[in-house]
Amino acid sequence: MILSPDPPHRTDRQGSGAPLIALAGVSKVYRTAEGEVAALRPIDFAVERGEFFVIVGPSGCGKSTLLKMIAGLTAPSAGEITVEGKRVTRPHGGVGIVFQSPLLMEWRRVLANVLLPAEVKRLDPAKARERALELIALAGLKGFENKYPFELSGGMQQRVAICRALLNDPQIVLMDEPFAALDAMTRERMNLELQRIQRKTGKTILLITHSIPEAVFLGDRVLVMSERPGGVAAVYDIDLPRPRTPQTMADPRFTAHAAAIRKHFQSAAEAG
Secondary structure, eight states, X not given: OOOOSSOTTOOOOOOSSSOSEEEEEXXXXXXXXXXXXXXXXXXXXXXXXXXXXXXXXXTTSSHHHHHHHHHTSSOOSEEEEEXXXXXXXXXXXXXXXXXXXXXXXXXXXXXXXXXXXXXXXXXXHHXXXXXXXXXXXXXXXTTOTTOOGGGSOHHHHHHHHHHHHHTTOOSEEEEESTTTTSOHHHHHHHHHHHHHHHHHHOOEEEEEXXXXXXXXXXXXXXXXXXSSSBOEXXXXXXXXXXXXXXXXXXXXXXXXXXXXXHHHHHHXXXXX
């Protein structure tokens, strides 16, 4: 079942100026030996500067493809993506990316892993080291600078990955299910940690998740995607005060938002 792109629950947030990220009529079709496969039908949405924007949707609906197109790692088949008003046509330096796996180099210590982007881009070593140490402290990893990845928990490894993504001071951080492999308690702690880091740095974060509670807990807005070919089923403003705590999940507004989002997937499952 493909849900209407304009359900009654949809809301639109108006920023003070042009959006930082804008997608207009963006679609994606893959060409295979068996023929064309539509991954995304035309999508329109915008992300404001400093916003925590979350995308939730079923497996295979094109969420990761969407993230790659915003990063310039793959091109849309149609439509236009702009970052700061400039069309995205290739990989650009304005984003940091955090994947589901931390992808740390096992033979490098924490500080050396965080500094990797500086080496690749040949940034000033002294300034890069200073920033890396600041980020490590910000992420609660002070004292672990010289540890190897195998000496860290899964949550700590993801903190290192977040520090690495922030090293070049990108305006946008793209996160593709970064906590999916963590146990429930660690994931909850990482949600709190990510919220704190975002509030401290003011970065614009676009996060993909399969977890509806995680989406509601973290997001200023939550975009719900339909089944493949993915499209916009709804966009919800999350009217919960910050900072959010574990007690926020007992707020009736939290429960209402989660129920409204879950209803999209229940409807699709019943139709299937």
